[in-house]
Amino acid sequence: MIFLLSLVFLGIICLEVPPLVKNKKWRELIAFAVFLWLGMVLAVPLVLGFDFPSPTKAIETIFKPLANWLIPS
Amino acid sequence: MTDKILEGGKIDARQTLYLLVTMIYATLILFIPQNTVAHAKQDAWLSFLVAFTGGVIISLVVINLSLRFPGQTLFEYLPLILGRFPGKIIGFFYVWLFIHFCALVDREYCSHIVAVFMPETPGEVFLIHGTIMAAYIAYCGLEVLARLNQLFLPLNAGLLTTLFVLVTPEMKVINILPVFDTSLLSLAKSTITPLSWFGEIVALAVIIPYLAEQKNIYHLTIKALFFVLILIELATIGVLLVFSPTLTSSYFFPVLSGTKMINIANFVERLEIIPIVIWVTSGTVKAALFFWAAALGSAQLLGLKDYRPLLLPLAVIVTALGYLLHPSIIDLLNFLTQAFPFYALTFEFIIPFLLLIIVLIKGPGKK
Numbered sequence: 001m002i003f004l005l006s007l008v009f010l011g012i013i014c015l016e017v018p019p020l021v022k023n024k025k026w027r028e029l030i031a032f033a034v035f036l037w038l039g040m041v042l043a044v045p046l047v048l049g050f051d052f053p054s055p056t057k058a059i060e061t062i063f064k065p066l067a068n069w070l071i072p073s
Numbered sequence: 074m075t076d077k078i079l080e081g082g083k084i085d086a087r088q089t090l091y092l093l094v095t096m097i098y099a100t101l102i103l104f105i106p107q108n109t110v111a112h113a114k115q116d117a118w119l120s121f122l123v124a125f126t127g128g129v130i131i132s133l134v135v136i137n138l139s140l141r142f143p144g145q146t147l148f149e150y151l152p153l154i155l156g157r158f159p160g161k162i163i164g165f166f167y168v169w170l171f172i173h174f175c176a177l178v179d180r181e182y183c184s185h186i187v188a189v190f191m192p193e194t195p196g197e198v199f200l201i202h203g204t205i206m207a208a209y210i211a212y213c214g215l216e217v218l219a220r221l222n223q224l225f226l227p228l229n230a231g232l233l234t235t236l237f238v239l240v241t242p243e244m245k246v247i248n249i250l251p252v253f254d255t256s257l258l259s260l261a262k263s264t265i266t267p268l269s270w271f272g273e274i275v276a277l278a279v280i281i282p283y284l285a286e287q288k289n290i291y292h293l294t295i296k297a298l299f300f301v302l303i304l305i306e307l308a309t310i311g312v313l314l315v316f317s318p319t320l321t322s323s324y325f326f327p328v329l330s331g332t333k334m335i336n337i338a339n340f341v342e343r344l345e346i347i348p349i350v351i352w353v354t355s356g357t358v359k360a361a362l363f364f365w366a367a368a369l370g371s372a373q374l375l376g377l378k379d380y381r382p383l384l385l386p387l388a389v390i391v392t393a394l395g396y397l398l399h400p401s402i403i404d405l406l407n408f409l410t411q412a413f414p415f416y417a418l419t420f421e422f423i424i425p426f427l428l429l430i431i432v433l434i435k436g437p438g439k440k
Binding site: 012016036038055060069 | 108173262265266371372375376377378379382383385386387389390392393394396397398399400404408410411412413414415416
């Protein structure tokens with residue numbers, strides 16, 4: 001699985017980076033790299049089977065008092 | 074801010090109308106919110122009416138705010154209102170919101186197909202291909218998205234009406250009686266979830282600068298919300314009349330279950346494919362719209378000349394999030410009907426409302 005994921009990331013890099021470098025769009029390149037890095041941070045632990053905390057839990061904790069009001073009795 | 078053109082497309086009034094309708098009704102039609110029916114019982118149709126009124130108020134705030142900054146999207150005028158740094162931070166919260174919406178739509182789409190039709194297939198398959206479709210449509214730009222939707226929406230609205238007509242033999246009026254038997258508190262509770270889904274109209278703040286003519290925008294938006302109301306009332310009243318409210322609130326996908334009841338002369342039956350057609354087409358458009366908004370927003374916040382290079386990395390993030398956000402469909406539904414309304418309404422109503430107040434006090438102007 002991790003091999004397939006690396007292939008996907010390699011494919012994305014091969015597809016997007018050469019035009020960016022050719023047109024000297026350095027800002028876009030940096031933004032692309034940061035977003036891809038974020039994607040890796042999310043995707044790699046998932047594929048390796050680590051327990052990554054879900055952002056849903058954070059949202060649920062913040063809005064818990066209000067949300068409990070909506071639970072049907 | 075940036076005077077470069079990020080998105081060159083322009084969409085006309087009809088396309089905008091259709092786009093807004095699809096943006097809202099797609100989710101509502103899939104899950105008629107369980108807790109709406111659980112709280113309001115047979116008066117659930119009434120809570121959609123109230124939610125519609127709330128949606129109109131939200132859209133008025135968003136449009137009024139946007140029209141004060143002609144030609145600029147939400148992400149461009151946020152720094153003008155709040156100052157450069159805080160504006161960009163709130164802007165990134167909105168990017169997160171759109172990514173989250175997109176991931177949720179994709180997740181709903183994949184959960185739906187896995188739960189109902191293909192239980193043996195891993196959900197990731199649908200998640201990945203849904204995201205790739207959305208990314209490709211977003212790559213083509215807003216104009217293509219709007220035209221695609223122009224093709225799908227009349228079809229879907231027609232199919233939904235057809236389903237309603239076909240299921241009439243199964244309807245029992247007793248199921249919706251007594252009318253107006255809900256307390257005000259349960260009505261308020263039942264309204265919040267559909268209201269937060271109507272509130273997705275906040276994406277209008279990103280679309281408005283790309284309208285060909287902006288004169289009739291108030292008129293257009295209210296018309297769009299009204300069409301959504303009609304579609305959703307067709308589905309809700311149909312489902313409530315076929316099943317009783319108790320049964321409706323226990324189904325994951327009431328519209329689908331309602332379709333299964335269709336049986337005319339033992340010949341016209343098993344029409345479950347129709348809700349799938351409706352959901353897959355409208356869900357894809359909806360996901361692509363939020364995807365486009367997220368990519369355009371991050372490009373504008375970072376001052377890039379092109380948003381397209383960001384699409385594939387965003388696709389990875391959306392796919393991973395779609396998988397990560399919820400362990401099961403039960404968790405997804407609980408989130409959508411309990412915590413999500415308050416979370417979404419913060420961004421959909423409270424922040425735009427505060428921004429509007431700040432603009433009214435300070436007056437729009439770049440310093």
